[in-house]
Amino acid sequence: MVKIMATTDRKEREKEQRKNAIIDAAEKLFFFRGFDNVSMEELAKEVELGKGTLYLYFKNKDALFFAIILRKMDELHEIFRECADLKVSGREKSKLMGKRYFEFVHENKEYYQMVCTNGPKLFRKLENEELHTFMEHMKEDLLLHHGVFREGMADGTVRNDINPLELAFFMALMSNSIVCLDPGWKIMLEAEGISYHQFVKDFLLFIGNAIEKRPDVD
Amino acid sequence: MVKIMATTDRKEREKEQRKNAIIDAAEKLFFFRGFDNVSMEELAKEVELGKGTLYLYFKNKDALFFAIILRKMDELHEIFRECADLKVSGREKSKLMGKRYFEFVHENKEYYQMVCTNGPKLFRKLENEELHTFMEHMKEDLLLHHGVFREGMADGTVRNDINPLELAFFMALMSNSIVCLDPGWKIMLEAEGISYHQFVKDFLLFIGNAIEKRPDVD
DNA sequence: TCCATAATATGACCGTCAGTCATTAAAAGA
DNA sequence: TCTTTTAATGACTGACGGTCATATTATGGA
Incomplete structure (x- = not known):
């Protein structure tokens, strides 16, 4: 049980890290190319994820x-x-x-x-x-x-x-x-x-x- | 020749009128449903024109x-x-x-x-x-x-x-x-x-x- | 009145993109 | 090792702005 909790914590941290990585990439792209001119596809490529994955982290x-x-x-x-x-x-x-x-x-x-x-x-x-x-x-x-x-x-x-x-x-x-x-x-x-x-x-x-x-x- | 000029004038006026009719319809729809929520298709229907026609009057x-x-x-x-x-x-x-x-x-x-x-x-x-x-x-x-x-x-x-x-x-x-x-x-x-x-x-x-x-x- | 030409109108079609979902892959725990 | 839960994916959908080949209508002269 303790082990499970620890794992959950780590996952939580990892999730938070990934979320931040996505925000980092989004800033980079949105700032310099404009919010409208960056597609989710492109952003996904930048963070080396599938497009669908982004939607697991952001609505x-x-x-x-x-x-x-x-x-x-x-x-x-x-x-x-x-x-x-x-x-x-x-x-x-x-x-x-x-x-x-x-x-x-x-x-x-x-x-x-x-x-x-x-x-x-x-x-x-x-x-x-x-x-x-x-x-x-x-x-x-x-x-x-x-x-x-x-x-x-x-x-x-x-x-x-x-x-x-x-x-x-x-x-x-x-x-x-x-x-x-x-x-x-x-x-x-x-x-x-x-x-x-x-x-x-x-x-x-x-x-x-x-x-x-x-x-x-x- | 004079007749041609007169016709041209009339056409000019008609064009202006139609343009205004389109703007009227656009106001009506955009104001109450939001610019993004009104498609050109829909607007065309409102003024009883084809969608392509709108693009003859507005870029x-x-x-x-x-x-x-x-x-x-x-x-x-x-x-x-x-x-x-x-x-x-x-x-x-x-x-x-x-x-x-x-x-x-x-x-x-x-x-x-x-x-x-x-x-x-x-x-x-x-x-x-x-x-x-x-x-x-x-x-x-x-x-x-x-x-x-x-x-x-x-x-x-x-x-x-x-x-x-x-x-x-x-x-x-x-x-x-x-x-x-x-x-x-x-x-x-x-x-x-x-x-x-x-x-x-x-x-x-x-x-x-x-x-x-x-x-x-x- | 009729015809040739120019002007006007049309909607099927194209490319793009946000967001979804069935499927696959990976990780966890027993 | 096997089962179950969690995470990842990208083909697909629907919507929309804009285009263009085609169709319709108006014009002016014969």
Whole structure:
């Protein structure tokens, strides 16, 4: 009986490893060739498995996309947690989190390209259980930011006339919208003589300015 | 010869009419059943044409999506132009445009659902000529807003320490991000006790606040 | 009125791909 | 070694976007 349990454990581990190997391969292919342009057949070949086998590990192609997302979210969350643990003002933490976030985006260009392109459609298809998992992950980040804003309001570095939780939502929303900026918009910007880089900088300034505590003018 | 010309004209008109009839049918089906869940076969049946015929009027399924978008953009632009023509302050115009925009979104829920779901992917696939057409349309709106902000800066109702064109971009970007808010986010908000309606109101306040001219604090 | 030609319409057909399932192979335990 | 459970497979299915050879209809002149 003990032997059986041990075997079960090992199998469990092996299964987890294989799952990760599949995600690795999926990232590699999806990032550089596009989610739609990679067939399950091709992915199976990459991991040296039969196509049918993939479906033993993932319900369908979308679930694979989702698994990639969750793994990256964990990675990013780790970064945010580091920032939140620093011993600086709330506003400083928030600023740093923004900085680290945009660095992360830069280091994971292909990932974000995939998410911006395919995310909107796929997120709207998530099943209940998946949606729940996803929300749990989002919530972790959100609460971190929430906490940071509360600190900022307490130490007087962030304006305190807004619900800090909503503020966390605003920030997430706006950051997201810059990261996922349509290529068409980028072209328009350039055509109007504003570089994307400049635009991002100005937008961040605009936002930062909007959340900082202002000198009281009563 | 004259007769030939007249015939050509009539044919041109008929072609245009038929094109519009197809777009009408496509809207009807795409809006209520989802872009992906409507096959070209089905759409052809709806307009009482053969499937192949559709391809005489539209290059492919994406082009149909695009045609729907352009038609709606014109509709919205008309509304914005009305607002811009009013005889009120720049800030008032901007506020009104925001109001009318969100009303428009509300009246076209199904349209926006389609765009938010399928737009991101399809916009990234636009061919050069289509991209150009699209940008022309966007530009029209953008310049309208740009003008309004400049007026606002001139009449002292809008803060004047930002490039007004960039400000127009910011506003478009942020409005868009609220309209296309992921359903997952909506659920999270509700779970945290914030209704979507409340959230939108607060966000608009937050933004409005960020663009208004502040009492000079030098 | 009739015919030749051009314009328009059609649906069977093709290639592709996600997902399934009957079958085979491997591993575990007795 | 033999039986049973678990894992792996790839041929197959159904659906769909897009094409093209063929058919239908309209046009303008004789």
